[in-house]
Amino acid sequence: xxxxxxxxxxxxxxxxxxxxxxxxxxxxxxxxxxxxxxxxxxxxxxxxxxxxxxxxxxxxxxxxxxxxxxxxxxxxxxxxxxxxxxxxxxxxxxxxxxxxxxxxxxxxxxxxxxxxxxxxxxxxxxxxxxxxxxxxxxxxxxxxxxxxxxxxxxxxxxxxxxxxxxxxxxxxxxxxxxxxxxxxxxxxxxxxxxxxxxxxxxxxxxxxxxxxxxxxxxxxxxxxxxxxxxxxxxxxxxxxxxxxxxxxxxxxxxxxxxxxxxxxxxxxxxxxxxxxxxxxxx
Numbered sequence: 001x002x003x004x005x006x007x008x009x010x011x012x013x014x015x016x017x018x019x020x021x022x023x024x025x026x027x028x029x030x031x032x033x034x035x036x037x038x039x040x041x042x043x044x045x046x047x048x049x050x051x052x053x054x055x056x057x058x059x060x061x062x063x064x065x066x067x068x069x070x071x072x073x074x075x076x077x078x079x080x081x082x083x084x085x086x087x088x089x090x091x092x093x094x095x096x097x098x099x100x101x102x103x104x105x106x107x108x109x110x111x112x113x114x115x116x117x118x119x120x121x122x123x124x125x126x127x128x129x130x131x132x133x134x135x136x137x138x139x140x141x142x143x144x145x146x147x148x149x150x151x152x153x154x155x156x157x158x159x160x161x162x163x164x165x166x167x168x169x170x171x172x173x174x175x176x177x178x179x180x181x182x183x184x185x186x187x188x189x190x191x192x193x194x195x196x197x198x199x200x201x202x203x204x205x206x207x208x209x210x211x212x213x214x215x216x217x218x219x220x221x222x223x224x225x226x227x228x229x230x231x232x233x234x235x236x237x238x239x240x241x242x243x244x245x246x247x248x249x250x251x252x253x254x255x256x257x258x259x260x261x262x263x264x265x266x267x268x269x270x271x272x273x274x275x276x277x278x279x280x281x282x
Contacts, residue, residue, distance in 0.1 A: 003027065016072070017091060020079045037077055044073045056237075104128065126176055153177060164232045167222040180227075187220075187227045194220045249276040 003025075006018040023032040047070040054066040078091040105128050107113035108121065115121045154173050158166050174180060181187050194217040201209040225232040253272040254264050261269065 001027070013075075013091075016075055017079070020072070020075050024079055024083075032076075035076070035080065037080060040073065040076060040080075044070075047073055052237075104132070123176060126173075162233060164218075164222055164236060167219050168226050168232055171223050171226055184224075184227055187224050191217070191220045191224055246273065246276050 003022045006015045006022070008015065010018065020032075023029045024035075025033075047066070051063070051066040051070050054062040057063075074094055075091060078089065078094055081088050082090045103110045105125050107128075108115035108124065113124065115124050153176075154170055157170065159169075161169065171180070181190075194213065198210065198213040198217055201213040222232040225235055250269060250272045251261060253275055254260060254268065257268075259268060264272075
């Protein structure tokens with residue numbers, strides 16, 4: 001027997017919560033019922049990327065649709081957690097936590113602090129965040145097995161972010177304490193240095209060293225993007241899209257010559273690429 005569809009007279013978020021509850025309830029959806037926090041992680045990441053793509057596309061309806069898919073994720077997680085015997089929580093707990101965090105981290109809005117620029121706000125945010133996590137003390141040191149060790153600025157290299165985004169975040173964190181080049185020329189120089197080291201590693205014939213140096217080069221390029229005021233993840237996404245469009249245009253050129261990518265020589269493909277890049281195609 002089907003469930004009654006929750007009334008449209010409910011507030012939309014409450015209606016969404018009710019629908020999600022019914023999906024996981026007896027007689028609901030078998031797929032939804034078997035999901036866990038862990039099984040949903042990949043979907044959470046995918047939905048976030050699809051929101052980003054919709055925003056770049058600028059289509060209002062697509063943005064709303066993809067944000068809805070993303071909104072479902074915390075509702076889904078809250079529904080899963082609400083049935084836990086221990087450590088359970090619901091959507092109200094999530095909303096309460098973020099409300100308190102926003103108030104706590106905006107003392108320049110809800111308190112007496114001053115932060116009159118975006119950079120000042122970010123600096124203050126990081127300081128408050130460090131204090132909240134107990135990673136800030138008066139002398140920057142902590143005791144470990146009787147030894148005094150530094151309280152590390154960055155405690156881990158990866159936190160679930162895609163590698164390009166994680167690299168930018170790490171570099172930005174280091175910059176908050178002044179560990180950063182003041183301008184672009186030395187950053188560009190570092191990229192060139194890393195390219196030279198990749199070439200040197202390749203001449204050594206050591207594949208492990210080649211991989212390490214290419215990684216260093218990628219890290220340096222992310223830093224160049226950051227210093228130029230861009231997100232490397234966004235730039236690479238745009239470059240991916242540009243490449244696909246140009247390759248499709250290359251296929252059109254080859255098709256006009258009675259060729260395909262599979263039948264054309266590299267020289268023919270390269271000539272078509274140059275034609276497309278120069279804008280000599282319709």
